[in-house]
Amino acid sequence: MKAMILAAGLGTRMRPLTLHTPKPLLKVAGKCLIEYHIERLVAAGINDIVINHAWLGEQIEAALGDGRRYGARIVYSPESEPLETGGGIRQALPLLCSEGEPAFMVLNGDLFSTHPLAPLSHLAPPPGGAHLVLTDNPEWHPEGDFALEVDGRVTSSGGDWLTFSGISVLTPGLFADRDEGAFALAPLLREAMAAGRVCGERLQGYWQDVGTPERLQALDRALRNGTIMEAS
Template sequence: MKAMILAAGKGERMRPLTLHTPKPLLPVAGQPLIEYHLRALAAAGITEVVINHAWLGQQVEDHLGDGSRFGLRIAYSPEGEPLETGGGIFQALPLLGSAPFVLVNGDIWTDYDFTALPSALDGLAHLVLVDNPGHHCAGDFRLDHGQVCDGDQQGDTLTFSGISVLDPALFEGCQAGAFKLAPLLRQAMAVGKVSGEHYAGRWVDVGTQERLAEVEQLLAERC
């Protein structure tokens, strides 16, 4: 499988750190955040990665290059204007091909083992869900016997980790431009086309400087 890392956000909540450095390149324990994903994907046997970018995106390309030093081949999908999650993936589909691909949010940190992801889908998507963090107590979706359901229904919710496997067919009928991924996932959930798993390991949504420090602490404890 190929993989895509979403790296087009401006990281406004991380300012002033992101005024001159794109969030994917912010150092965590001496290593840019995005490199943790690249090394984990390579360790899982994935060799082709697509990265979208917008804010200060040329720095991402200049730093990572063609990916060869990670054992990867990296292709880039630059966005002249923000396309949001769905639009960014849709623009990159020609680089990803027709088979299911791994999708990873560039602004998370986790010790999730990507080899655990399914290589084939019985549906349109497979989501990795995690326990609700303190800053997102309401959660996103429910997990019911391996199927993901909309969290608006009765039941305990979990948070979407930002790790998934998507079938390009999920985007059938979409048009170029800015749009979100979540509505497409909810449409697929409504017809039973989204599977999922609950990951109880380490995971942090690195959206603020405080959570960046949290990752630093987790990595320090692991050493």
């Protein structure tokens, strides 16, 4: 399985830190946020990684290079302007898979998590579907995003509502009817949910959406004092 790290956001909520540095290169405990993703993917046996970028993207390529020093093979999907989550993945599909090839993993570049990635690398969601990792609703997003049913299906109605963690396994068929351009991922997921093609699981371990300077500082403190533990 290949993986994609979404790194094309403008990082507006993180300003002024992101005025001259793209958010994935912000550091916590002495390491760039995106480096944690790369290292955890490689540890899970996923070496082929696609990274999209837009705002200050040349800094990302200069910092990470071809990925060799991480034991990875990194290729880039530059965007002249941000294509949103769905459009960014759609543009990168030729780098991730060909039509009919297996699913791929996607990680939001602005999250930090210890959720085990190796089990996800062996998943095969239904054609045209997806597998989502959902987490308990944080205080800043109490309404959640989707419902996880007892049979493992993810729906947009019923059940206990949870928050999408930004960790998923997607199939190329999910984007089969979409042309290139800017569009969101969530509507595609809801369409697939209505057809019964989306499953999911609860997140294990630590998770944080690193969307503000305050959350970045909190994550830095947690990593430095050793309060974040890997999930078993």
